Amino acid sequence: MRASWLACGMLVAAGASAETLEWDTSTYSQEVTPCDIEASHGDDPYSVAPGVSQQDMDFAGAMAACEAAVEDDPGNPRLRYQLARVYGYSGQGEKAYPHREAAIAADYPQALFVNGYLHFLGINKARKDVCRAGSLFRRSAQYGRLAGQVGFTRYALDGAFAGCDVTIDPEELMVFLEAAEESNSGFYESMLIAMLKKEVAALEGEKK
Known part of the structure; x- marks a missing residue:
């Protein structure tokens, strides 16, 4: 598990990168x-x-x-x-x-997530670029975009950003998931968030 986690991206010390951003309309x-x-x-x-x-x-x-x-x-x-x-x-x-x-x-939050998705899949004339997708997903998550909070965490845990210059911090992932949990009341989404929190908590334990 630890080896696969280290391959996920640019792993940093827990808490070193956790940041939330406020969008100014x-x-x-x-x-x-x-x-x-x-x-x-x-x-x-x-x-x-x-x-x-x-x-x-x-x-x-x-x-x-x-x-x-x-x-x-x-x-x-x-x-x-x-x-x-x-x-x-x-x-x-x-x-x-x-x-x-x-x-x-x-830095428009919706555009960050949507374009991350387009680059992740390489669709709609967007070049396939998983590393750029990871950066965009993470940025959207920092701005509180629910899809970014959940999607970035899921893809990071899957190792999608292996070899990318994309910061992956277990504590930050937990911050994303806790914020997503607070803002979401859907049954299926809540189940997914709970599952992801268990995975991230286990990884936090490995790093201690």
């Missing part, structure tokens, strides 16, 4: 735009309108709305993420790329 407009109405994601904790699923999205309408919104407010990471989402869903991953990167550069 005051740095960009919170005004609801047509882009928000057409292209918000239901799991985005910083969306300002009800989520629209891929199946329910009017791609042409959402694209026009989000292109106009980004033209008016190019520094808004929520809008850049949403325009990238529309392009990605409509099969235009190449056009999504600069907007994905802009949202990542702004």
